[in-house]
Amino acid sequence: MPLLDIRNLTIELDTPHGRVKALERVSLTINPGELHGLVGESGSGRSLLARAILGVPGHNWTITADRMMWDGQNLMEMSTKQRRNLMGSEIAMIFQDPTSSLDPAISVGSQIIEAMPIDKSLPFWKRGKVRKKNAEKWLHKVGIKNTDKVMESYAWELSEGECQKVMIAMAVANQPRLLIADEPTDSMELSTQAQIFRLLSKLNQLQNVSILLISHELETLSGWCDQLTVLYCGQVMESGPTSELIAQPFHPYTKALVENAPDYSGELPHKSMMQTLPGSAPALQHLPIGCRLGPRCPQAQKKCVGQPSLCHKKDRYFACHFPYHNESCNDDTSS
Template sequence: MPLLDVRNLTIELDTPHGRVKALEKVSLTLNAGEVHGLVGESGSGRTLFARAILGIPGPNWIVKADRMMWDGRNLMEMSAKERRCLMGSDMAMIFQDPSGSLDPAKTVGSQLVEAMPTNPEVAFWRRGKDRQLTAQKWLHKVGIKDPRKVMASYPWELSEGECQKLMIAMAVANQPRLLIADEPTSSMELSTQAQIFRLLSQLNQLQNVSILLISHELETLAQWCDRLTVLYCGQVMESGPTSELTTQPYHPYTKALLDNIPDYSGKGGHKTLMPTLPGSAPALQHLPIGCRLGPRCPAAQKKCVNQPGLTHQKDRYFACHFPYHNEPSNDDTSA
């Protein structure tokens, strides 16, 4: 039984321009101990998907799903209190905006200690000091060079990178069963990014923590994830094992992402233009008819004015009328 099973999740937003669909029929399955990557451009709905799983929707959200199961329990039927009990203990999230997620009136050390679980094996008169030492240990693990000084600081006294490291320490200190990392290294230098990814990999391998890694960098996700799901304009374009998806993509959008990965070999000339997919992602108020990639797709045809269903072939899913490298079989089914 999968740890997380989401089927046909749809999120609609009430805006001054009317109701729009930010996510439409997004499905994702995450097994215990798996690292799953969610990749897509900004505005594709990745963060909305993560917040829907945690149960922290916005005031103008309408969330619908055929199924949203957590370890055999239906998240859609849980009360707000039951969902809050899951957060921090079973689920944790590293948010993309670290400074906006911290209380500016409290020291970061007090906020970190407050979020950490109490060790019942430690005598009650020693728990305060033990929590302080444990907090310093986690700050050291995520790359904080002077944990004591940082714990005595306020969020506005720290850089964006240090706040992000603090949020990562706060999330992993609870040792949750599912860790959702939304752009966890967006404001860090390369050496610290590698350190954070190694820490997440250790949590996954040594403590069997399942990780949903959200990013727009396909190259990074391909290095660390077991499976990948590609989103575009709130819809799943393709999903499957990382090794198969990166070597033999079915969807034109996935192929475009792979083809447009920067070349670090140094063969390109000075100020050479990087390859990109023509056009830009449409606004939610002006989504195209049929396939949402249609106006930008290099392989678009007349049939693409009809929205493609999600096709299942072996361990791969894709939504395209004209997929690459695909040989139809009798086992193909469309949803």
């Protein structure tokens, strides 16, 4: 049974320009112990999807879905209290903006200790000391050397990179069943990024923690993730095993991401132009009908004004009327 199973999730936002579909018929499946990557450029709706899973929607959101299951339980039918009980204990999230996620009036150490589970097998007079040691241990694992100083500091006294490490420590200390990491290494140096990814990989392999890793860098996700989902402008373009998706992409957008990745093997002429997909992602107020990649797609034809169904081919999913390699979903049922 999948740990998380989402089918045709749609998120509509009420804006001054009317109601817009920020996410449209998005499907996502994460199995126990899976490291799943979610790639997409800015504005593709990655963070909205993560917040919908966590159960922290905005005040102007309208969420509908055919199915939104967590370990056999229907998330859409849960009360606010039940969803809150899942947060932190079974589902944890590393937010993209760490500074705004920490309380500026409480020390960092107090916030980490408060977020950690209580070991009721210990006598009550030992619990505080043990939890403090565990908090220092997790801070050290995410790359913080002066743990005593950071524990006593407030969020506004730390750099953005240190706040991000604190958020990661708080999320992984509970050892949740699903960890959603939204750009977890965005403000870190390269050596620390590798350390964080190794930590997440160890959690996945040794503790069987499922991880949804969100990023706009295909190169990063392809090196760490088992499964990959490509999101563009609120629609799923393609999903499947990372190695197969990189080696033989079906969707034009996935193919463009793979082909336009920087090639460091050869020498680039000075000030040479990087290959990119023509055009830019549309604003939410001016979304094209049908496939949202249509105005930029090299394969686009008249049929693309109708939204393609998410087609299933073995363990691959893609949403395109004219995919590469002559793939079609005529012989399979669409999800």
